[in-house]
Amino acid sequence: MNHIEVAERRSAHNYHPLPVVLRSGEGAWVEDVDGKRYLDCLAGYSSMNFGHGNPAILAAAREQLDRLTLTSRAFYHDQFAAFAAGLADMCGKDMILPMNTGAEAVETAIKVARKWGHERGIDEPTIIVMEDNFHGRTTTIISFSTDPDAHDGFGPYTPGFSIVKYGSAEAIEGAINRNTVAVLVEPIQGEAGVLVPPDGYLRDIRDLCTEHEILFIADEIQSGLGRTGDTFACDHEGVVPDMYVLGKALGGGVVPVSAVVANQDVLGVLKPGQHGSTFGGNPLACAVGNAVIELLRTGEFQARARELGAHLHRKLAEVKGVTAIRGRGLWAGVDIDPTIGTGRQVSQALMARGVLAKDTHGSTIRFAPPLVVSEADLTWAVEQLQGALQDL
Numbered sequence: 195m196n197h198i199e200v201a202e203r204r205s206a207h208n209y210h211p212l213p214v215v216l217r218s219g220e221g222a223w224v225e226d227v228d229g230k231r232y233l234d235c236l237a238g239y240s241s242m243n244f245g246h247g248n249p250a251i252l253a254a255a256r257e258q259l260d261r262l263t264l265t266s267r268a269f270y271h272d273q274f275a276a277f278a279a280g281l282a283d284m285c286g287k288d289m290i291l292p293m294n295t296g297a298e299a300v301e302t303a304i305k306v307a308r309k310w311g312h313e314r315g316i317d318e319p320t321i322i323v324m325e326d327n328f329h330g331r332t333t334t335i336i337s338f339s340t341d342p343d344a345h346d347g348f349g350p351y352t353p354g355f356s357i358v359k360y361g362s363a364e365a366i367e368g369a370i371n372r373n374t375v376a377v378l379v380e381p382i383q384g385e386a387g388v389l390v391p392p393d394g395y396l397r398d399i400r401d402l403c404t405e406h407e408i409l410f411i412a413d414e415i416q417s418g419l420g421r422t423g424d425t426f427a428c429d430h431e432g433v434v435p436d437m438y439v440l441g442k443a444l445g446g447g448v449v450p451v452s453a454v455v456a457n458q459d460v461l462g463v464l465k466p467g468q469h470g471s472t473f474g475g476n477p478l479a480c481a482v483g484n485a486v487i488e489l490l491r492t493g494e495f496q497a498r499a500r501e502l503g504a505h506l507h508r509k510l511a512e513v514k515g516v517t518a519i520r521g522r523g524l525w526a527g528v529d530i531d532p533t534i535g536t537g538r539q540v541s542q543a544l545m546a547r548g549v550l551a552k553d554t555h556g557s558t559i560r561f562a563p564p565l566v567v568s569e570a571d572l573t574w575a576v577e578q579l580q581g582a583l584q585d586l
């Protein structure tokens with residue numbers, strides 16, 4: 195049986211995977227069904243920050259698998275309180291609302307912001323969002339996407355969003371009116387190509403939101419939990435949003451775990467029956483989440499991302515054929531001279547050389563390996579990029 199042929203014939207073509215069939219993984223490396231090894235420079239879009247098969251995460255999952263995996267929120271279970279308190283404390287907030295996928299957490303943040311607005315007498319609450327955003331794939335979320343692939347053909351669209359240019363606090367200020375309840379922003383835009391906003395942008399958003407008494411919602415699903423060299427990308431500007439939206443690495447690469455984290459005056463607007471999820475905050479998810487919180491407590495992963503990230507960015511700057519490098523910490527968006535090849539072609543040439551990375555938007559390649567990667571592996575990966583550009 196040819197795996198790829200069957201996969202292509204029997205599953206919807208909503209992705210365009212590289213032609214590799216993976217079988218196992220350890221740390222920053224994965225292996226395909228033929229035994230060829232690859233350095234994983236995508237890390238499940240930062241879901242695998244702590245590496246494939248992280249021993250602490252697997253131990254927590256295994257222990258929980260043998261005891262209790264699902265209760266629904268109809269009852270309490272013995273992993274829940276520690277997860278709620280641990281995650282809230284990590285964010286410096288009062289409380290959490292657990293969901294599963296990132297999109298569900300974003301939906302939760304939108305619902306909470308709208309409810310919060312209604313309770314303040316705003317009948318048509320509007321949320322300010324950014325051009326080139328990526329917040330997930332639900333009908334409401336794609337309603338305010340500016341990516342034609344994500345958006346077009348899926349209407350009618352959910353109203354209540356006002357789209358402004360990313361990176362401009364003035365644009366946000368100009369869009370605020372009496373119906374505005376929140377600003378929803380990625381502190382670094384990942385899917386758009388690892389776009390880092392100008393310094394001071396997040397501080398300006400904080401100030402605007404405080405001044406106008408609206409909510410600052412930071413989608414840290416991809417940027418959070420160590421990737422940028424801090425626990426949160428917002429930390430870089432010393433800024434605390436009103437709501438953190440978390441996902442991806444929160445599930446340790448084992449199960450989908452997402453959450454919205456905020457204070458009582460925000461999350462307190464929800465009453466029983468108004469929101470929920472059968473799987474949200476389940477025992478296995480909480481056990482894994484507790485292990486992730488524990489890993490982040492020491493600051494070791496944040497420091498690795500900072501130091502190894504500096505190394506990665508230094509090395510990338512030496513590559514010929516690269517026209518721009520953006521990013522922070524162990525996260526880089528690399529623009530390739532489009533006369534050399536498309537992002538897809540570069541990804542395939544990298545794959546042939548044992549590096550798995552994915553292109554985004556034309557000729558940008560993303561590098562976001564697990565934070566357990568070694569410096570030597572990073573040096574080698576950048577050599578393969580130079581080699582791949584010469585191969586093309």
Ligand SMILES: *Cc1c(COP(=O)(O)O)cnc(C)c1O
Binds near residue numbers: 414442
């Ligand atoms: C991946 C991602 C999401 C959506 O998460 P899913 O788990 O795929 O639903 C939302 N926001 C950002 C910034 C992301 O990177």
